[in-house]
Amino acid sequence: MASTAAVAEIRTPREARESVVVRFAGDSGDGMQLTGGQFTQAAALAGNDLATFPDFPAEIRAPTGTTFGVSSFQINFGGRRIKTSGDAIDVLVAMNPAALKVELGNVRDGGVIIVDVGSFSDRNVKRAGFASNPLEDKTLNAYRVIEIDVSALTMEAVKESGLGKKDALRCKNLWTLGLVYWMYARDRQPTVDWLNKKFAKQSGLATANIAALNAGHAFGETAEMEGDVPTYSVAAAKIEPGEYRTVSGGEALAWGLVVGAHKAGLKIMFGSYPITPASPILHILARLKQYGVVTFQAEDEIAAVCSAIGASFAGHLGITSSSGPGIALKGEAIGLAISTELPLIVVNSQRAGPSTGLPTKTEQSDLYQAVYGRNADAPLVVLASRSPSDCFETAVEVVRLATKYMTPVMLLTDGYIANAAEPWLIPDVDDVAPFGVKFRTEVEGFHPFHRDEKTLARNWAIPGTPGLEHRIGGIEKDYDSGHISYDATNHQRMTDTRKAKIDGIANDIPEQAVEQGETSGDIAVVGWGSTYGPIDRAVSNVRAEGHAVSHIHLRHIWPLPRNLGSLLASFKTVLVPEMNTGQLVTVLRAEYLVPAEKVSKVSGQPFKIAEIESAIRARLGA
Amino acid sequence: MNVVPQQLTAKDFATDQEVRWCPGCGDYAILKALQRTMPEIGATPEKTVFVSGIGCAARFPYYMETYGFHTIHGRAPAFATGIKLSNPELDVWVVGGDGDMLSIGGNHLMHTLRRNVDLQILIFNNEIYGLTKGQYSPTSRVGTRSPSTPQGSVEAPVSAALFALGSGARFVARSVDTDLKHLPIMFKRAHEHRGASLLEIFQNCIVYNDGVFDSFKAPSVASERQVRVEHGKPMIFGAEKNRGLRMRAGVFEIEAVTVGEDGVTVDDILVHDETNRVMANLLASMDSDQLPVALGVLYCNPAPTYEASVLDQAADVRAKSPNADLNKLLRSGYTWTV
Numbered sequence: 001m002a003s004t005a006a007v008a009e010i011r012t013p014r015e016a017r018e019s020v021v022v023r024f025a026g027d028s029g030d031g032m033q034l035t036g037g038q039f040t041q042a043a044a045l046a047g048n049d050l051a052t053f054p055d056f057p058a059e060i061r062a063p064t065g066t067t068f069g070v071s072s073f074q075i076n077f078g079g080r081r082i083k084t085s086g087d088a089i090d091v092l093v094a095m096n097p098a099a100l101k102v103e104l105g106n107v108r109d110g111g112v113i114i115v116d117v118g119s120f121s122d123r124n125v126k127r128a129g130f131a132s133n134p135l136e137d138k139t140l141n142a143y144r145v146i147e148i149d150v151s152a153l154t155m156e157a158v159k160e161s162g163l164g165k166k167d168a169l170r171c172k173n174l175w176t177l178g179l180v181y182w183m184y185a186r187d188r189q190p191t192v193d194w195l196n197k198k199f200a201k202q203s204g205l206a207t208a209n210i211a212a213l214n215a216g217h218a219f220g221e222t223a224e225m226e227g228d229v230p231t232y233s234v235a236a237a238k239i240e241p242g243e244y245r246t247v248s249g250g251e252a253l254a255w256g257l258v259v260g261a262h263k264a265g266l267k268i269m270f271g272s273y274p275i276t277p278a279s280p281i282l283h284i285l286a287r288l289k290q291y292g293v294v295t296f297q298a299e300d301e302i303a304a305v306c307s308a309i310g311a312s313f314a315g316h317l318g319i320t321s322s323s324g325p326g327i328a329l330k331g332e333a334i335g336l337a338i339s340t341e342l343p344l345i346v347v348n349s350q351r352a353g354p355s356t357g358l359p360t361k362t363e364q365s366d367l368y369q370a371v372y373g374r375n376a377d378a379p380l381v382v383l384a385s386r387s388p389s390d391c392f393e394t395a396v397e398v399v400r401l402a403t404k405y406m407t408p409v410m411l412l413t414d415g416y417i418a419n420a421a422e423p424w425l426i427p428d429v430d431d432v433a434p435f436g437v438k439f440r441t442e443v444e445g446f447h448p449f450h451r452d453e454k455t456l457a458r459n460w461a462i463p464g465t466p467g468l469e470h471r472i473g474g475i476e477k478d479y480d481s482g483h484i485s486y487d488a489t490n491h492q493r494m495t496d497t498r499k500a501k502i503d504g505i506a507n508d509i510p511e512q513a514v515e516q517g518e519t520s521g522d523i524a525v526v527g528w529g530s531t532y533g534p535i536d537r538a539v540s541n542v543r544a545e546g547h548a549v550s551h552i553h554l555r556h557i558w559p560l561p562r563n564l565g566s567l568l569a570s571f572k573t574v575l576v577p578e579m580n581t582g583q584l585v586t587v588l589r590a591e592y593l594v595p596a597e598k599v600s601k602v603s604g605q606p607f608k609i610a611e612i613e614s615a616i617r618a619r620l621g622a
Numbered sequence: 623m624n625v626v627p628q629q630l631t632a633k634d635f636a637t638d639q640e641v642r643w644c645p646g647c648g649d650y651a652i653l654k655a656l657q658r659t660m661p662e663i664g665a666t667p668e669k670t671v672f673v674s675g676i677g678c679a680a681r682f683p684y685y686m687e688t689y690g691f692h693t694i695h696g697r698a699p700a701f702a703t704g705i706k707l708s709n710p711e712l713d714v715w716v717v718g719g720d721g722d723m724l725s726i727g728g729n730h731l732m733h734t735l736r737r738n739v740d741l742q743i744l745i746f747n748n749e750i751y752g753l754t755k756g757q758y759s760p761t762s763r764v765g766t767r768s769p770s771t772p773q774g775s776v777e778a779p780v781s782a783a784l785f786a787l788g789s790g791a792r793f794v795a796r797s798v799d800t801d802l803k804h805l806p807i808m809f810k811r812a813h814e815h816r817g818a819s820l821l822e823i824f825q826n827c828i829v830y831n832d833g834v835f836d837s838f839k840a841p842s843v844a845s846e847r848q849v850r851v852e853h854g855k856p857m858i859f860g861a862e863k864n865r866g867l868r869m870r871a872g873v874f875e876i877e878a879v880t881v882g883e884d885g886v887t888v889d890d891i892l893v894h895d896e897t898n899r900v901m902a903n904l905l906a907s908m909d910s911d912q913l914p915v916a917l918g919v920l921y922c923n924p925a926p927t928y929e930a931s932v933l934d935q936a937a938d939v940r941a942k943s944p945n946a947d948l949n950k951l952l953r954s955g956y957t958w959t960v
C-alpha cells in the first residue's frame with residue numbers, strides 16, 4: 001500500500017556544502033517538531049554530524065497565525081564536526097506569515113526562504129504583524145525566495161485519501177519535508193516506514209502523509225515552477241566508527257540514571273511532578289519498569305522530592321527532577337537529605353527567568369540556586385551536562401557520587417539540552433565500571449552516623465535489617481552516637497564534617513582539563529552546560545588566527561576541580577560566557593580571587609558563535 | 623517469613639531516649655498504648671518504620687525502638703509513600719499533629735488517603751500549635767484565643783474525619799489519648815486494614831489548650847457525650863445504656879433518642895455499618911451539643927493499595943519483556959553503523 005522512495009535521479013549537479021542550517025517554522029499545530037525530528041534522522045542516516053534546536057511556545061495550541069504561536073525546529077548538519085545548532089539560517093521553511101515574521105531576522109543574507117503562499121492571505125499577513133504582504137514588497141529582496149502553494153499542492157496530493165480539508169492540510173509538513181529531502185538528496189524510506197508504523201491503525205492517514213511526502217519530493221524533481229529548487233550535497237562527516245543513534249538530552253539522562261543505578265546495584269524510585277521542560281525524563285522512565293524503575297507522579301514538587309528521600313531511606317535510589325520553580329519548592333527537603341546524609345539525585349532542567357519566566361526557553365540561571373540555594377550551611381554536589389549525549393555520562397557520575405558519599409547531588413541541564421538531539425556513539429554498558437553499594441548489616445559498633453574515615457560518608461543501614469533500628473531526622477545529630485544533640489561544639493563539628501565531606505569530593509573527580517588550547521595564555525574562555533558548542537567553535541575560530549585562547553568547560557560545578565584555581569591563574573584574562581547575568585563568574589571570583597569577566601545572554605535563545613567570538617576579540621583587541 | 627524467636631514486650635519497642643514532652647501531655651498515654659500494642663499485633667522492630675513531620679507529636683519516632691524518620695513539616699505522608707514504594711514489606715506508621723497533617727501537610731494527607739497507600743496515619747489532634755507556643759490551629763474552634771488571635775480566632779475549623787472521608791480514605795477511626803482500653807483496639811484495627819488507615823486521636827495539650835475536649839472526655843460526661851460505634855451493633859450510649867442514634871423521620875439527619883421514651887424501642891436504633899460511607903459522614907458530622915461525639919471505626923471499606931497496584935503493573939511489564947537488557951535499551955529505535 002505504501003509507495004517506496006526511489007533513489008533520486010540527479011539531473012543538475014548539486015552544489016556541495018560543508019554544513020547547512022535548516023529551520024522549519026510554522027504554527028504550533030503544523031507538526032514542525034515532528035518534521036524536524038524526521039529530517040534529523042535522515043541527516044544522521046546520511047552520515048552527517050548534526051545538532052538541533054527545537055524552539056516552541058509554552059502554549060500547547062496558541063491561536064493560529066500568531067507570532068507567539070510559532071513553533072520552530074532548527075538543524076545544523078554537515079560533513080564536519082557540528083557543535084552548535086547554527087548561528088544563521090541557510091534555508092528557512094516558513095509555513096505561514098507569522099513564521100516568516102519571527103524567523104526572518106535569523107536568515108543569512110542570500111539564504112533560501114521557502115514559503116507556503118497558500119497561507120499568505122491578507123488576514124494572515126496582517127495577523128503576523130506585517131504592514132503589507134512581504135511577498136509583494138521589498139522585505140525579502142535580500143533572500144532567494146521560493147514561493148509554493150504548499151496548501152493547494154498538498155490538498156491535490158492527498159485528495160484520493162478521502163480526508164477532509166482540515167486533516168488533508170495537516171499533511172503540509174510532510175509535503176515540505178519531501179521537498180527538503182529532495183534538496184539534500186535524502187532517503188525518504190525511513191520516514192515512509194515511520195509513517196506506516198505511526199499510523200498502523202489509521203492506514204488512510206499513513207497513505208495520505210506518504211502521498212504528501214512523495215508529492216513534495218516529486219515537485220522538487222520536476223520543478224514545476226519558475227527557477228529551480230536549489231539542490232545541495234552535504235558529504236558524510238568523518239566520525240568515529242561504531243553504532244550510532246540520535247539521542248535527546250531527556251533520553252540520555254534517563255538512560256544514564258538507569259545504567260548508573262544498575263552499576264550501583266540499586267533500584268530507582270523516581271518521584272516527580274510535571275513541569276516544562278523537565279517532564280520528558282518522567283515520561284521516559286515511566287516506560288522502563290522492566291529495568292527496576294518505579295516512577296511516582298506526586299501531588300506537588302515537595303511530595304516528589306520527599307518521596308525520593310523516603311525511598312533512599314528505604315534503600316532505593318531516590319531521584320527527583322524538575323525545573324527552577326520546582327527546585328525552589330524542594331529546597332527544604334533537600335536540606336533534610338543533606339542533614340540526614342542520604343543519597344538523592346535532583347535533576348534541574350533549567351528554564352528562563354524568575355518565577356514562571358519563559359518555560360520553554362533556555363537559560364542557565366539556576367547555578368546560584370544549585371550551589372547556594374538552601375537555608376543554613378547546606379553543601380551538596382553540583383554537576384552540569386554540556387550536551388544531549390553528555391547527559392548519559394553525567395547521569396552515571398551523579399549516581400556514583402550520591403551513593404558513594406551519601407549526599408544529594410544536583411544535575412543541571414537546560415531546556416535546550418533536554419529537547420535537542422544529536423548523534424550518539426552508543427556506549428557499551430558493560431564498559432561502565434560498576435560501583436556497587438554496600439548496605440550496613442553488621443550490628444557491632446553501629447550507629448547511623450558512623451563514617452568512612454576516607455570519604456566521610458556515613459553508613460547506610462536500611463529498614464528491614466535486624467539489629468540496626470535507628471532514628472534519623474533534621475535535628476542536629478551527635479557525631480559519636482547519631483542521637484539528637486543540641487550541643488554547640490557538636491554542631492560546629494557536624495557542620496564542618498558535612499562541608500569537609502563535600503569538599504573532599506574534589507579529590508575523587510578528574511582534574512580540570514583544557515578542551516582546546518594550552519594550559520596558559522591570553523584568554524581562558526570558561527563555560528559550563530549547554531554553551532559548550534558555541535564556545536568551542538568560537539575559540540577554534542580565533543585560535544585558527546593564532547591567538548592564545550583556550551576553552552575550559554566545567555562539568556563539576558561543586559566542588560570545583562582541585563586544579564581549577566591554578567589553571568585559571570595562568571591566563572591573563574578569564575572570560576565566562578553564561579546564559580545568566582554572571583553566576584559562575586561570581587563563584588570563580590569568590591573561590592579564586594581571579595578577575596574573571598562575564599559574557600552574559602538571557603534572551604531565552606542559545607549563544608551564537610559570533611557573539612562569543614566578538615566578546616573574545618574585544619578582549620584581544622583584535 | 624520472619625520467625626520471632628521470643629515474645630516481644632512493650633519494652634522492646636521503647637528506646638533509651640529521654641521522652642521530652644511536657645509532664646502530663648496526652649502524648650505519653652498514646653506512646654504507652656502503642657508500645658503495648660506492637661507485640662500484640664506481631665510487629666517486629668526491624669520491619670517497622672515510624673515517619674513523622676514536625677511538631678510535638680512528630681517527636682514520636684525517637685521513642686520507638688524501630689526504624690524512624692523525623693522529616694520536615696507536613697510532608698511525612700510523602701516520605702512514607704516513597705518508603706512503601708521501595709519496600710512494601712515494611713510496616714509504616716505516620717504520626718503527626720493537627721497542624722502537621724491538616725494545615726501545612728493537608729495536601730499530602732489528601733493525596734495519600736485517596737491513593738490508599740498502606741500506612742497507619744495517626745493524627746494527634748489537640749486543636750492547637752504546641753511546639754510554636756500556642757497559636758490556634760486548623761482544628762481550633764471559632765473564638766480560640768491564642769498569641770496570634772488575641773481577640774479569638776475567626777476561622778471555621780476542619781474536621782479530620784470529614785476531610786479524610788472527602789479525600790476518599792478507606793479507613794477512618796477516632797479515639798481519645800487517655801483511653802487505654804479503646805486506643806489499642808483502634809491501633810489494631812488501623813494496622814489490620816490494608817491501605818491508608820486514618821486514626822484521629824483527641825489529645826490533650828496540658829500547656830496551651832488544657833481541657834479543650836472536656837465537654838466529651840471528662841469522666842463525668844463521657845458516657846452521655848460519647849458514642850462508641852461498633853460494626854453490626856446498635857449505636858447505644860449513656861450511663862444507663864438507654865440512649866441511641868436513629869434517623870430523624872423525614873429528614874436526612876441523625877438524632878439522639880432515649881429507648882423507652884416516646885415509644886422508642888431498641889429496634890429503632892441505627893445499627894452501625896462501617897462499610898457505609900454515608901453513615902460514616904453522618905457520624906463524623908455530629909458536632910452539636912445535642913449529639914454525642916462518635917468514636918471507634920467510623921468507616922472501613924478496603925480497596926487495593928496503591929503500592930500493590932504499582933507493583934502489579936511493574937510485574938506485568940517485566941513478564942512481557944523478561945530480557946531487559948540495558949544495551950538493548952540504548953539501541954532501541956533507529957541506529958546506524960559508521
